[in-house]
Amino acid sequence: MKVQEAVRSHNKELIALRRDFHAHPELGFQEFGTSKKITEYLKGLGLDPQTVTKTGVTALLKGKTDNGPVLLMRADMDALPVEEQTGLPFTSEEKGLMHACGHDAHMAMMLTAAKILVSMKDSFDGTIKFVFQPNEEIAGAQSMIDDGILENPKVDAAMGVHIWSPLPSGTLGVKSGAVTSSMDVFKVVIKGRGGHTGYPDSAVDPVVCASAVVQQVQSIQTRFISPMKPIALMFGRISGGTKNNIIPDSVELEGTIRYLFATKPGNSDNPTDKFKKMVTDICNSYGCTCEFYFDHENDAVINDPTMTALAYDVAKDIVGEANVAEHASMACEDFAAFGEHVPAVFTFIGTASEQAKSTYPHHNPRFTIDEETLPIGVEFLVESALRFFKGKK
Known part of the structure; x- marks a missing residue:
């Protein structure tokens, strides 16, 4: 049976899986019910799933022989603290929680792909490590790596997909190099000296200083770092x-710095370093001081050229x-x-459709997907795995 035919034969189950996951969302590292469902499904395929990193699940599928390479295929599991407003018949049953990012679809596609690949295991040499990852929204991948997910057996390559409402249904997004951004979360406390708004000269106003900061740091994006590097x-x-008539002692600013390239603190093009210096200089010029709190959440996803070429061909x-x-x-x-x-390699699966009402952005309470795109994702996962092993012979 051809891959496309195999995918079509599982279409009803694929949709049912997605809808079940959607109706029962769980936050990061709290995906206990989700983990149980995945584990039971994989056991039903004859695999031996193991729980890792609190609620994560992994299982190995060995091909005709296990002498070949090891390919890690990853799907994320966690939902978001969002109150769903889609009105779908399978809407979230958990108040204040919702699969508003498509992770429900990722799990359903991966499980269906696993089922098809199990039936085709005699057609490739090597091992597939299926990984269902918790807590993607807050860097759960690193936790899995710290727990040894890339070892025993040692992983040679990795593949992930994301259902994507910025792209139309029927399209796939494949690009070498940076495809998602690095992100630093910041909090700046600007400290002045409070006073009466009728006597501003006797105070040190952190409000006007904060206003200057918000405006002036925007120049970092083109005046201090090349405009060819998106920020x-x-x-x-x-x-x-x-x-309203009190000048406060301090003002807090919070936000994010995203940049679509790889860099490290101390590098000449690191936007967070530039931000810290400029804010400090602005505060000094207004007679204020400042304190910084940074949290580096994620690095940019950098697609490997060889893996990207494989994904593009598929x-x-x-x-x-x-x-x-x-x-x-x-x-x-x-x-x-x-x-x-x-x-x-990380690939985007377009899912925007006016007919399916799936054009809302990710993390929106009305976010949904075009379920007609689910089979595309499954076919892509299966074909990519098969061609990966074929190319390693």
């Missing part, structure tokens, strides 16, 4: 003061070359951690 420096929260055969886009995103994705250790 999004965004403020999401400003807080300060208790009353993609064009499935959807046609005209429907393969060189797509990158300023969203961040912790799959980057796998790519820092082994050659890896």
Whole structure:
């Protein structure tokens, strides 16, 4: 049976799996029910799944022989603290929780791909390590790596996919190099000296200083780092003061710095270092001081050229070359951690359809997917795995 025919024969089960996961979302490292369902499904395929990293699941599928390479295939499991507003018949049954990012689809596609690959295990030499990863939203991949997911057996390459509403249904996004951003989360506390708004000269106003910071740091993106390197420096929260006629002692600024390239602290092109210096200089000029709190959440996903070429060839055969886009995103994705250790590729599966009402952005309470795109994802996963092993002979 051809891969496409095999995928079609499992279409009803594929959709049922996705809807079941969607109706029962769980937050990162709390995916106990999800983990149990995945484990039971994999056992039903004759595999021996193991629980790893609290709620994660992994299982090995050995081909005709296990003398070949080891390919890690990853699907993420966690949901978001979002109150669903889709009105779907299989809407979330957990108040305040929702699969608003497509991880329900990822798990369903991976399980279906596993089922098909089990039936085709005599057609390849090597081992597939299926990995169902918890807590993707807060860097769960690194936790799995710390727990040894890339060892026993040692992984040679990795592959991941993401259902993607910025791309139309029927398209696949494949690109070499950086495809998702690095992200640093920041909090800046600007400290002045409080006073009366009728006597501003007797105070040191952190509000006007904070306003200058918000405006002036935007120049980092083109004046201090090449405009050829995409950066999004965004403020999401400003807080300060208790009353309209009181100059506060301090103002807090919070936001994110995203950049679509690889860099490290201390490098000449590190935007967070530039941000810290500029904010400090601005505060000094206004007579204020500042304190910084940074959290580096994810590095950029950097697609390996060889793995990308494989993914591109598979993609064009499935959807046609005209429907393969060189797509990158300023969203961040912790799959980057796998790519820092082994050659890896991360592919976007377009799911935007007006008819399916699936054009809302990820993390939106109305986010949903075009279920017609699920078989495309399964076919892509299966064909990519088979061609990976074929290319290693």
